[in-house]
Amino acid sequence: MADAPPGSFEAPLWRALAVFRVYALAYASILIARNFQRFARPAAGWVAVAAMAAWTAYTIYAYARPAWRRWPLLTADLAVAGACVLVSPWVIGADNLAGGMSTLPIAWFAAPVVAWAIAGGRRRGLLAAALMGAADLSVRGPLQQHNLTGTALMLLAGGAVGHVARLGVDAEDRLHRAVELEAATRERERLARGIHDSVLQVLALVQRRGAELGGEAAELGRLAGEQEAALRALVATAAPPTQDTELVDVPSAGGTDLRAALGRYAVPGVSLAAPAGPVTLPANVVAETAAAVGAALDNVRRHGGPGTRAWLLVEDEPAAVTVTVRDDGPGIAPGRLAGAAADGRLGVAQSIRGRIRDLGGTVTISSGAGGGTEVEIRVPRVGA
């Protein structure tokens, strides 16, 4: 068993067992005080009480130390309680026991069973209960139904306490891991924000100075600029959602953020405009929408000519999410849509329409404002 951390779930169980031992000892002592005159060996009865009291004190001390809760102590515990049961016929007298008198420890002998259950779980608890039950039955003579009650109760206790102890330890482990993970994630995000900002700063500086210096430095600056744009898109769209819970609580029914999926398209020449908070949609809707946007951008690259720029606008409305892809390329002349089918442009349009139609959405392709082409992809929110 792994060492439980301080303040663990197990500690209260061990304290409860200590309390049980004290009460069980008190009960056994009272009954012995009432009956010892009828014992076969009354003096030995008091020796047994003293022994049980000493063991109770020792176990309360010993079980309070996590490092001591191991097999030597657990075995000794079971042996001591077992011995108290086994000497009962000799102290009390076999006739008295057969006549219905209790064994010396009465309920006290259940304590080690519970200890085994807490320390080792359900199976160890049942094993200890079986051993202790066998000792109890062996001193009671012929097997009778009322003799079995104590053993049955002990088996139940061993099983139940063992089960609960395992559940508690598992739950605590899980909680512990979750807390660790959360702390690690938060720390990583904090570091990332700081590092990103300084890295972006330097990349932007290299880009700027490179462009001023010209020649090879300009090429280096251009490369730095590309990386700067890629990293900035990543940071901007993967912002930790924990920042402002107010933003998250509107529609976050376990989906993914469309902005994060579109972030990879925000390269130089492609601008992404989106709300500051997450735009949450089911994962498959996000994937299909992003693929459709990717197809539209491919189309821009293929047919727009060099230097064509594109703008993505994400609009989050209660009933639907709209993504508009606009470019400032040559655009589609009126009546060219039919002709476009021939040279393959419609193929791309069809694949965009196909994906979005499957999501119950619509696609509008129009001649863009100020020239160029505009593809408006509208995906309804499910259940809206």
Add this chain to the structure above:
Amino acid sequence: MKRQPAEATGIRVMVVDDHPMWREGVARDLTEAGYEVVAATGEGRQAVRIVGAVRPQVVVLDLQLPDLSGVDVIAGLLATAPDVRILMLSASGEPQDVLDAVKAGATGYLVKSAGRDEFLDAVPRTADGDAVFPPGLAGQVRGEYRRLAAAPAGPADDTPKLTERETEILRLVAKGLSYRQIAERLVLSHRTVQNHVQNTLSKLHMHNRVELVRYAIERGLAE
């Protein structure tokens, strides 16, 4: 709209950036282009302290400063010099940071990787009261109005709303159209388009101030 370089002459600019090479580079570019760089500092607190004395028309402000948050610097600058225009520069373009800065009263925003010409063009426009508004920020502002509309209304329903015209213009800005293209398309004057865009920002700024005052009263911080 093409600006004449002459307009740069004499515009008083303060540069606030904690990165020394950036600060010097920006100040040099501005000086070469004919602007008057009246102060350059790397600390937000110092910027707030001296803004009243050096009286810039435009503050070029890095949003990530070591000592104060961008929002605090903007609030401090506007408290001392209500007429100063603030052009934000940010390396990461973290959407929430930029949006918070706009709500605090900044009227212009550029990422640091913006080209030198783009930057030098943005400064006189900012001084002129024009909202320098990249498409990305337009999307965030539009999203913010949506969010405010969706949030449960407070005791007094003073949630800022966009007019249809403003919504239309904001969408076009977000889709990358220049003010000139928007003006042509909607048959409006360039100035009208600028005013509409400014209004979308100033309504957020006003709402933010009302919210802050309300918050202060609720907490018993104001009299």
